[in-house]
Amino acid sequence: MARKKAWHDLIPLDALEPGDATPVLFAGRELAVFDGKEGISVAHARCTHGAANLCDGYFDGRNIECPLHQGLFDARTGAVLAAPARVPLRMIECRVADGIVQVLL
DSSP states (O other): OOOOOOEEEEEEGGGSOTTSEEEEEETTEEEEEEEETTEEEEEESBOTTTOOBGGGSEEOSSEEEOTTTOOEEETTTOOEEETTOOSOOOEEOEEEETTEEEEEO
16 A cells, blocks of 8 residues: 655754755755745755765756756756756655745655
8 A cells, every 4th residue: 555645844944055955864865955046945966967966066046056067957846957967856845834844755
C-alpha cells in the first residue's frame, strides 16, 4: 500500500541565507532551499549533470548556476536553461507555515 504524502518541517524561515540557496540535509537527502525573488522553492541539491552541490553555485534570485560546469536551472521550476545540463532538477513541493519551510513528502 502506498504511503500518503505529508508536510514535514524542513528549516525555519529565519535560518535561510537571505536571497540565496541554503543547503539542508533531510531524511538522508541533500536539499537546496532557494530564497528567491518570487518566494521559496526546494529542490534536490545535486546538479543533474555533474552532481555538484548547487548551493555552492551562483543564485540570482531566480536561476541557479552549477559551480562545476556552469549548467543553469530555473530554481522555481527546475527547468534546464543552459548546457551542459540536460535533465531538469527534481523539485519538491514546499510551503511556509508559521515561519517554517515545509516540504510535502
